[in-house]
Structures are given as C-alpha cells and as structure tokens.
Amino acid sequence: MRYFIELAYKGTNYHGWQIQPDSASIQETLNKALSMLLKTDIESMGAGRTDSGVHAKQMFAHFDFDEEIDSKQLIYKLNSFLPKDIVIFDVFKVADEAHARFDATKRTYEYQIHTRKDAFENDGSYQFNLPLNLDKMNEACKLLFKYTDFECFSKVHTDVNSFNCKIVAAHWKQEGSRIIFTIAADRFLRNMVRAIVGTMINIGTEKISLADFEKIIESQDRSQAGYSVPAHGLYLTKIEYPYLKE
Numbered sequence: 001m002r003y004f005i006e007l008a009y010k011g012t013n014y015h016g017w018q019i020q021p022d023s024a025s026i027q028e029t030l031n032k033a034l035s036m037l038l039k040t041d042i043e044s045m046g047a048g049r050t051d052s053g054v055h056a057k058q059m060f061a062h063f064d065f066d067e068e069i070d071s072k073q074l075i076y077k078l079n080s081f082l083p084k085d086i087v088i089f090d091v092f093k094v095a096d097e098a099h100a101r102f103d104a105t106k107r108t109y110e111y112q113i114h115t116r117k118d119a120f121e122n123d124g125s126y127q128f129n130l131p132l133n134l135d136k137m138n139e140a141c142k143l144l145f146k147y148t149d150f151e152c153f154s155k156v157h158t159d160v161n162s163f164n165c166k167i168v169a170a171h172w173k174q175e176g177s178r179i180i181f182t183i184a185a186d187r188f189l190r191n192m193v194r195a196i197v198g199t200m201i202n203i204g205t206e207k208i209s210l211a212d213f214e215k216i217i218e219s220q221d222r223s224q225a226g227y228s229v230p231a232h233g234l235y236l237t238k239i240e241y242p243y244l245k246e
Contacts, residue, residue, distance in 0.1 A: 001096070004061070006089040047060045054234045111197045
C-alpha cells in the first residue's frame with residue numbers, strides 16, 4: 001500500500017531534501033523516523049528536491065508499507081520523535097500508482113526579503129537594503145509568461161532532459177519592510193527561483209532593463225543572468241495534485 005505524507009521543515013540545518021553522503025538531509029531524517037516507528041526499512045520519495053538551506057511550508061512524499069496505518073497515531077509519534085524543525089501534518093493512503101513527484105501539477109515558491117536590519121529575520125529572509133523598483137520587477141514577471149525555456153536560470157551541468165517550465169503566476173509585493181516574491185509553475189529547474197530573484201533585483205536597482213531581461217532569457221546562458229540569492233530566503237509553499245482537494 002502506498003501512503004502520502006505531508007510535512008513542513010526549516011531547512012537551515014539540512015543539506016536539502018535529498019539524501020547526501022555525510023550530510024544531514026530531510027529525506028534521510030524522515031526515512032529513519034518512519035523505519036524506526038514502522039519497524040521496517042522505509043524509503044520515501046519527495047515531491048521535489050529543495051536545495052541546502054531552503055525551507056518548505058508544504059512538502060509531500062510517498063512511501064510504501066504493507067499494513068494499514070493508524071494515521072493519527074503515526075503523526076503523533078513522528079512529531080514526538082523528529083527534530084523541532086520538521087513537522088508532520090498528515091499521513092494518508094493513496095492509489096498504489098500515485099507518485100509524489102511525477103503527479104504534482106503545480107508548485108509554488110516564495111522568496112522573502114527584508115529591507116532593514118532585523119535580529120529575528122536572518123535565518124528565513126534575505127536582507128537587502130537598496131531601494132527596489134517593484135513596478136519594474138512586476139513588469140519583468142509578466143515577461144516570464146512569454147517563455148517556456150529557462151535554461152538561463154538553471155544551475156549548469158544539471159541532469160535534466162528539458163529546461164522547459166510553464167510559469168503560471170509570478171508577482172512581487174511589499175508588506176512594510178518585507179518584500180515577497182511568489183512564483184508558481186508546473187516544474188522548476190535547480191536554482192531557478194533564486195536566479196530569477198537575483199536577476200530581477202538587478203532590474204529593481206536599474207542595473208539592467210526589461211529589454212535586457214528578455215535577452216537574458218533568450219540567451220539560454222546562465223552566465224548572462226543575475227546572481228543567485230541566498231537559499232535561506234526561499235520557501236516551497238504549496239504543491240498541488242489533481243486528486244487532492246484544497
């Protein structure tokens with residue numbers, strides 16, 4: 001039988017979702033907890049591979065187990081056993097062919113920036129003190145919808161068959177001293193959101209124009225795009241599946 005597990009985590013102390021040799025990861029930590037509590041080796045498959053230091057307000061993974069699971073009891077035990085920076089929301093049975101990664105139809109990320117020194121924001125938001133022209137940055141967001149090939153924002157030497165992504169939402173908003181970028185797509189490339197944010201910051205500080213932004217996308221060349229902003233400001237916030245209701 002196949003089960004989905006819904007969780008969230010603060011990525012500060014982990015080298016991303018995926019198991020890494022000699023480094024702590026969310027996947028390894030979760031697998032160990034599930035294996036101990038279910039008394040058999042459990043290997044989970046995540047909906048995505050968040051990078052080192054990236055957070056998730058919502059992540060899904062699936063695992064297989066031959067017996068019926070008391071979900072409430074397992075959720076309670078997992079939350080008691082796991083570190084404080086990982087929380088389990090739900091465990092539920094799905095169809096045997098359901099897949100946490102391949103069945104996801106949309107993923108949403110947020111990138112958080114704070115514009116003044118704040119003693120409480122350093123682990124979860126990027127401090128950027130220069131003024132940003134959010135109107136121009138939102139104009140750049142509209143340009144993203146014209147394209148599907150985003151190789152220019154992808155980490156180089158990454159093992160993918162295609163650089164195509166369908167971006168369905170992208171916008172910037174300011175709330176006091178906090179600036180939040182939200183972007184949603186069917187899939188994302190490695191480092192893609194952080195590279196888009198870094199490039200748009202160059203638009204917001206008027207280092208590059210909107211025309212330059214289009215040329216960067218069309219170049220399909222990572223060296224033409226902006227810098228990759230720090231991982232600690234990035235959050236995976238939502239994953240959607242055709243068979244799961246809101």
